[in-house]
Structure formats: C-alpha cells, structure tokens
Amino acid sequence: MVRQLAVIAALATVAAAGILSDCTNIDFREKWLVADCLTGKDASTRINSAVFIGNKLTNNDGNLQWQANGGYATYCRDCTFAGTTYTCSCRPNFGQYKWTSINLEEHIANYNGFLLSNLTGPARTPSRASTVPVPASFSYDLRYAATNCTSPEDYYECNDDLPLAQPGDCANGGGLSLNYAVDCFKNRWYFPWEVYTTFQSLQPGAAVSGAWEFTVFGDLECSGAPLGKAPEGACSKFAEFGVGVRVEPLFNGDWRV
Ligand SMILES: *[C@@H]1O[C@H](CO)[C@@H](O)[C@H](O)[C@H]1NC(C)=O
Ligand SMILES: *[C@@H]1O[C@H](CO)[C@@H](O)[C@H](O)[C@H]1NC(C)=O
Numbered sequence: 001m002v003r004q005l006a007v008i009a010a011l012a013t014v015a016a017a018g019i020l021s022d023c024t025n026i027d028f029r030e031k032w033l034v035a036d037c038l039t040g041k042d043a044s045t046r047i048n049s050a051v052f053i054g055n056k057l058t059n060n061d062g063n064l065q066w067q068a069n070g071g072y073a074t075y076c077r078d079c080t081f082a083g084t085t086y087t088c089s090c091r092p093n094f095g096q097y098k099w100t101s102i103n104l105e106e107h108i109a110n111y112n113g114f115l116l117s118n119l120t121g122p123a124r125t126p127s128r129a130s131t132v133p134v135p136a137s138f139s140y141d142l143r144y145a146a147t148n149c150t151s152p153e154d155y156y157e158c159n160d161d162l163p164l165a166q167p168g169d170c171a172n173g174g175g176l177s178l179n180y181a182v183d184c185f186k187n188r189w190y191f192p193w194e195v196y197t198t199f200q201s202l203q204p205g206a207a208v209s210g211a212w213e214f215t216v217f218g219d220l221e222c223s224g225a226p227l228g229k230a231p232e233g234a235c236s237k238f239a240e241f242g243v244g245v246r247v248e249p250l251f252n253g254d255w256r257v
Contacts, residue, residue: 014111014112014123014125015040015111016109016110016111016118016123017037017038017040017109017110017111018105018109018110019033019035019037019084019104019105019108019109019110019115020083020084020105022037022038022110023035023036023037023038023046023110023115024036024046025048026084028053028081028086029136029137029138030137030138030139030179031052031053031054031073031179031180032050032051032052032053032054032134032138032180032253033050033051033053033081033104033108033115034048034049034050034115034134035048035049035050035110035115036048037049037110037113037114037115038110038113039112039113040112040113045113046113047112047113047114047129047252048133048134048251048252049113049114049115049129049134049251049252049253049254050115050134050249050251050252050253050254051108051115051116051117051253051254051255052180052181052253052254052255053086053104054071054073054180055068055069055070055071055180055255055257056068056070056107056117056119056257057070057072057086057102058070058071058072059072059074059075059076059090059091061092061093062090062091062092062093062095062097062098062100063090063100064076064086064088064090064100064101064102065102066102066106066107066119068119068120068257069257072088072090075090075091076088076089076090076091076100077089077090077097084103084104084105084108085101085102085103085104086101086102086103086104087099087100087101088100107119109123111123111125112125113129114126114129114252114254115252115254116254117254117257119257120257123254126252129252130250130251130252132210132211132250132251132252133251134211134251134252134253135206135207135208135211135251136207136208137179137207137208138179138180138207138211139177139178139179139206139207140177140178140179140204140205140206140207140211140212140247141175141176141177141178141204141205141206142175142176142178142185142202142203142204142214142245143170143171143173143174143175143202143203143204143205143235144164144165144170144173144174144175144197144199144201144202145164145165145166145167145168145169145170145172145173145199145200145201145202145203145235146164146165146166146167146173146199146200146201146237147164147165147173147174147187147197147198147199147200148197148198148199148200148241149195149196149197150195150196150197150198151193151194151195151196152194153193153194167200167201167235167237168201168235168237169201169235170201170202170203170235171203171235173199173201178247180247180255181212181247181248181249181253181255182245182246182247183222183246183256184217184220184221184222184244184245184246185244185245185246185247186220186243186244186245188220196220196243198241198242198243199241199242200237200238200241200242201235201236201237201238202214202216202230202235202236202238202242202245203230203233203234203235203236204230204231204232204233204247205232205233206232209232209233210232210250211249211250211251212232212247212248212249212250213229213247213248213249213250214229214230214231214232214245214246214247215228215229215230215245215246215248216228216229216230216236216238216242216244216245217242217243217244217245217246218238218240218241218242218243219243219244220243220244221244222244222245222246226246227239227240227242230245
C-alpha cells in the first residue's frame with residue numbers, strides 16, 4: 001500500500017531541482033535567467049533554456065518581491081546577479097534608493113532540464129525541447145510601415161501621424177525595440193480617448209536571428225485568425241491592416257507569469 005502511494009506521487013509531480021546543483025553556464029542577461037540544466041536522464045544530458053524575470057518581481061517599498069506582472073524595473077537600478085541571487089538598488093515609497101536582494105531559486109528551478117517558474121502555479125514542463133539556442137542577446141525591433149492612427153472615439157489628433165511610410169518601406173517607418181516575448185503587442189494608449197495604431201507592413205529584426213517568431217493579428221486581443229507571419233529582415237505587407245503582434249521564443253523560454 002505504501003509503495004503504491006509513492007508511485008502515484010512520483011507520476012504526479014515533476015521534481016524541481018536546484019539551479020546551482022544541476023545547471024552550468026548560469027547567466028542573467030536582459031532580465032532572462034539562462035542555464036544548461038541536467039535532464040536527469042544521465043550525468044551529462046542538458047537542455048539550454050531561459051526564464052524571463054522581468055514580469056515576476058515588484059518593488060514593494062524598496063524591497064524586491066515576487067509578483068505576477070510586477071514591473072520592478074521602473075524604480076530599481078544597478079541590478080546584479082551572483083549565484084542565484086538578484087540584487088538591485090530600489091526606491092522605497094519615501095527616502096533614498098536602498099539595496100535589496102531576492103533568491104531566484106524561491107520560484108525558479110530545473111524541471112527535467114528546463115528552467116521554469118512556478119510563481120502562479122505548478123511549472124509546466126514542455127513536451128519536447130527546442131534545439132534553438134537561447135540567444136546571446138534577446139533584443140529585437142519591429143519596424144512598421146503605412147501606419148494609421150485609429151480612435152474609436154474619433155479623436156481628431158489621430159490624423160496627425162498618417163502614414164509614416166509607404167507599405168513597402170518599413171525602413172522609413174516607425175519602430176521600437178523589445179527583449180521579451182509578448183502575447184499581443186500593440187501601440188495603444190489613452191488620452192483619455194482610446195487611440196491605437198494599425199499598420200499595413202511589418203519588418204522584424206533581431207539581434208540573433210532565428211530566436212523569435214512574429215505573428216500579426218488584425219484585432220486588439222490577437223485572438224482572431226492571424227493575418228500572417230512576419231519573417232525577419234523582410235518588410236511583409238498584409239492584406240488587411242494589422243493591430244497586434246505576437247512574439248514567441250523559438251528557443252526554450254518560459255516567459256508567461
Ligand atoms: C516552487 O518551487 C520552489 C523551488 O524553486 C519550491 O521551493 C516551492 O515550494 C514551490 N512552490 C509552490 C507553490 O509549488
Ligand atoms: C485609419 O484611421 C482612420 C481614422 O482614425 C480610421 O477611421 C480607419 O478605420 C483606419 N483604417 C484602418 C485600416 O485602420
């Protein structure tokens with residue numbers, strides 16, 4: 001009876017193992033924790049993976065704390081990483097910036113070779129490992145052409161920035177740089193009138209090619225049928241105006257909260 005229970009428990013959970021004990025090439029760059037971790041199959045098979053920290057910590061009155069969708073970076077600076085400890089100088093509600101540390105092993109561990117977070121629930125181990133290496137730099141940029149400003153409230157300011165470039169000329173359009181994955185990135189703001197931009201063409205470019213996949217959607221939630229993929233290095237023109245872009249890692253990257 002005791003033996004049976006033990007077997008059931010082993011099947012139900014994937015053991016989380018320590019980063020320092022199981023992983024090599026541990027690095028922290030652009031808010032991603034990266035390592036090569038043992039799969040547990042034998043003493044040498046490892047998976048190269050990364051987990052995004054930028055959306056998992058908050059600055060609570062000068063102290064780094066775990067929080068889903070926390071944006072600690074605004075008032076924390078001079079961050080360093082040593083062992084598995086992340087240290088920053090963060091601004092309290094009142095007074096001067098102060099030093100604060102957090103041990104990333106509290107919510108990040110090696111699960112069968114994958115670095116994963118269990119901040120909001122049990123870590124989900126991918127069914128298979130990607131062979132795309134975690135990039136040396138995560139940064140990529142999105143260049144838009146033939147942008148159109150739209151305001152459901154018909155706010156007139158919108159007409160000021162029409163259009164930035166011709167559909168085939170992403171190089172002369174507007175652009176921005178990011179270094180994280182995103183379910184639905186869009187240019188949307190409130191004046192308080194709602195305003196967002198649509199675009200006819202998109203050209204992604206990444207510091208390391210082949211690390212990301214870019215998919216364009218025609219709705220603000222990126223929930224409809226995609227308008228298409230936007231390959232890197234080409235100014236792709238879509239049949240309809242795009243609104244949102246989904247950017248997913250092709251490497252082993254755990255980035256959701
Ligand atoms: C999350 O994982 C850590 C190891 O990284 C473990 O100590 C902790 O108990 C886990 N928390 C939950 C809620 O499963
Ligand atoms: C372009 O912007 C105008 C004015 O905001 C809006 O009425 C129109 O629907 C937009 N067109 C597209 C394709 O986004």
